[in-house]
Amino acid sequence: MEAVYAIAVGVLAASGVWLLLRPRTFQVLLGLTLLSYATNLFIFAMGRLGQHTAPILDPGDPGSITWHADPVPQALVLTAIVIGFATTALLLVVLLALRGLTGTDHVDGREVDP
């Protein structure tokens, strides 16, 4: 499972970085989104991967990392998703404003001379 997970995170991150370096604003936006998916999955994996390990304690249950998932990375991921969502939305607005102001979707606001 770890290998599949790691490959998934790697592919997401690599595609994200590639798109981020493209000249069109929409590609940059998608690149950022993919990168943030990769980051979120990465944070999640830092709580160790496992099955049937809900982070819920029953009464009298002392709790152990072997049969309970670590709740902290899950909380971190939630926070990161919310913040990333909000900032991406803001970036989308700025992107559209730049498109409207300059008439091009190049990140520098003008086409590179051929």
Next chain:
Amino acid sequence: MNAILRHLVVLPIVVPLVVGALLFFLAESRRVARITLACVSMLTQLGVAISLLYLTSDAAPYIWPQGVGVYAIGGWPAPFGIVLVVDRLTAIMLTLGAIVSTSTLVYSIARWDRPGQPFHSLLQFLTMGLNGAFLTGDLFNLFVFFEVLLAASYGLTLRGAGEPRVRLGLHFITINLVASLMFLVGVALIYGMAGTLNMADLAGRAASLSPDDRALLDAGAAILGVAFLVKAASWPLNFWLPGVYSVAAAPVAASFAMATKVGFYALLRIGTLMQEYERLGEALFYIGVATLVTSTIGMLSAKHVARLVAYTVLMSMGILLASLGLRNEALTAPALFYLIVSALTSCTFFMLTGMTDRTRVTDPPVAAADRPEENEPTYAAYGVKRPSVYELPEAAGIAIPAAMAFLGMMFTACALLVIGLPPMPGFPAKLALLEGMIGGRTSTPSWVLAVAIVSSGFAAIIALSRIGMRLFWSVAARETPRLRLLEAAPIALLVLLCLALTVLAEPVMRYLGSTARSLHHPETTIETVLSREWQRERPGAPAP
């Protein structure tokens, strides 16, 4: 009384949060109420910051005997709950931040807060993010406060709109989003290896890791460091800064004076707390020197005041980072003194830039070099003045006589501050830095940095006098702007404050010296945060 004083720690976060939210609901038409509320909030923060400065010093040993105050936000003990930690460094940064934002606020009242957008709320959230980043003792919380700070700064950068602001704002947002993602990866790696996010707890746990885990933890710390370096505008991650700072509205650029310093603060804080000071390494030195060199070249090439000032911000960051990279403990206190001076300088200088811009009649303002050239002939052909987004109506009000003389004097004061000439405190700051570098334990890097600092000072003389002559002595037609007392007063007061810093350099350096000592011996801080002592005195807590 002591129980109440303990709650002071949380005020720098709560006050701007509440006031910023309230300001959203106050109608634009109730301008007096809005301004009063915003001013009360800033002055409260200033008061709280100064009290914390006093309470953490040796003069007031009765509530925090070690000079370290801990505040558990949810009432959960560290390392499980999130704590705020206040020590001398935090108190200094809080005070500096409050001074910068208060003067920015007063300055903005004169002209800049008029056009529609929620300037006051954003400024409050910006200070909330800054204060939170200085106070927090938890890595993930640091991320959250960085995001608060950044979100507010995105809004502020775009303020006033116009194509250059939107274009550079897009770059600014993108770069900082990537930096935030790196921050998250770093934090996640550190948590995965050490199992804690509390900075004080981390210090102890890092030491007991196996070499393999330790290597991964260091990798996490390095990724985190890159995120901080983006914030601290270090070369080669700083190409966004001159553009963004020079197109941003004057009070916005002034309020960003602390935003670059927070990156340096985070490096210093985490580097010393995790006892990674030795590992911070030579890399930081070379990065700092490269920043210094590029900023020097940038200063010499800058054609506009705002761009020049943006490069002086880079220059100060280069000096700070390189002196941190020398790993010489004797340099920490002078570096902090220089940090204070440079934060005040960039705030004052950017505010002044907003005024000198109004003296130009014909030239297009800010960032003319960045504009596409194709529109130029059209405006000229029709004999129309280029439409400017920066134009605001000259506000009516009490005007200051001899406006140009005032501007010239303030420009000279700011130039002296940047260059580091007496009687401004840039001189003792740079002198102390140079003395620390070549006074005792000398090495080749120290000499390199000393030479770089002195030559960047010479370059600053050339660049600033050239721009100053063009601004004030040139024969080109310039109109004398009407200055309002409200916008001139913060500049004059900040310059006076700087003069006071020169006079009081000795006690300030003594305080900074004790700050540096406690930074380099973080055992006390770690013990205080992790001990349960402070929790027992919490009101309402069961007696032991």
